[in-house]
Amino acid sequence: MPTGQTLLYFIYVLAAASVILAAESFFLSIAGRRARAGIINRRLQRLGEEKPAEQSLQGLLQERGLTASGDFIFGAIALNRLYTQSGITGNPLAFLAVFLLAGLVLALLLPLLLHFSVIVAVIVFLIVGFALPILVLRSARDKRIKKFAVQLPDALDMIVRSLRAGHPTTVAIGLVAREMPDPLGTEFGIVSDEISFGLSLEQAVRKLSERVGFEGLHLLSVSLSIQAKTGGNLTEILSNLSSVLRERRKLRMKIRALSAEGRMSAWIISLFPLLMLGVLSIAAPSFYGDVWGNPIVVPVFVIFGSWALLGDFIMYRMVNFDF
Numbered sequence: 001m002p003t004g005q006t007l008l009y010f011i012y013v014l015a016a017a018s019v020i021l022a023a024e025s026f027f028l029s030i031a032g033r034r035a036r037a038g039i040i041n042r043r044l045q046r047l048g049e050e051k052p053a054e055q056s057l058q059g060l061l062q063e064r065g066l067t068a069s070g071d072f073i074f075g076a077i078a079l080n081r082l083y084t085q086s087g088i089t090g091n092p093l094a095f096l097a098v099f100l101l102a103g104l105v106l107a108l109l110l111p112l113l114l115h116f117s118v119i120v121a122v123i124v125f126l127i128v129g130f131a132l133p134i135l136v137l138r139s140a141r142d143k144r145i146k147k148f149a150v151q152l153p154d155a156l157d158m159i160v161r162s163l164r165a166g167h168p169t170t171v172a173i174g175l176v177a178r179e180m181p182d183p184l185g186t187e188f189g190i191v192s193d194e195i196s197f198g199l200s201l202e203q204a205v206r207k208l209s210e211r212v213g214f215e216g217l218h219l220l221s222v223s224l225s226i227q228a229k230t231g232g233n234l235t236e237i238l239s240n241l242s243s244v245l246r247e248r249r250k251l252r253m254k255i256r257a258l259s260a261e262g263r264m265s266a267w268i269i270s271l272f273p274l275l276m277l278g279v280l281s282i283a284a285p286s287f288y289g290d291v292w293g294n295p296i297v298v299p300v301f302v303i304f305g306s307w308a309l310l311g312d313f314i315m316y317r318m319v320n321f322d323f
Helices: 003-038 042-047 053-062 077-086 092-113 116-164 168-179 184-196 201-212 215-230 234-258 260-283 299-319
Strands: none
Touching: 042 053, 042 184, 053 184, 077 092, 077 116, 077 201, 092 116, 092 299, 116 168, 116 184, 116 215, 116 234, 168 184, 184 201, 201 215, 215 234, 215 299, 260 299
């Protein structure tokens, strides 16, 4: 066989082998992603990294802004608690630094590019650097608590069935940690690990309540504390608590449905003046004439804007109930 033809066949073999290896690499990558996606909560993902269980527990706590022992990492307890309850992972100081940097950049660009006053730039910096991260954390916390409220009754029922089958409490909690998705799965997994490393059930559930901020967990913590001190049927207590939480959720959803008209009215009443102002400013810029140059305009806008915000707050309180 000629040398050139042999070289050509060799190149074909290399090309075929490259295609096969690329296809295999692509398949393994997709299979790995599917396997990771099949893991239903964050704790199981960390345990799948083949690290010691204690190290995985410390990592889960530290990425939530806590120390390795589960305590708050810095002195501003209220802000640290809000960050932990939001479920956002990472260093809380780095999270705040991102917003501070964004606020500083906007504050520097507004006077230079858009010729805004220094006062406006300072207000924008305060809003973006300090108010916006708190709003983001509160929104994330509320969404997470709503998910937790949906999952908790099912988790309690699972614990009750496991206890009735003869399993100890720690095994029942571990079953919930394996079978339930986030956010509840990881949180109960942390409880299971903390009990394994020496905390009592009451202490672990109390820390769970602080990490999540859901009032149903406070009821669970109180129930377990009373049961530990006075005795009683734990399965009956948890079963009754699950029923109470379901009825509370049903009542809350019913109230939300009945107050839907009030909430929609509040949105329409609040946004309609701003919408009309924008439409008139675009369609007929001269409609207001020289009124913007009048010195009384800014105080009037501040007064009536504050009055409107007060009305929005009153309507919000009328259609939102805490019970």
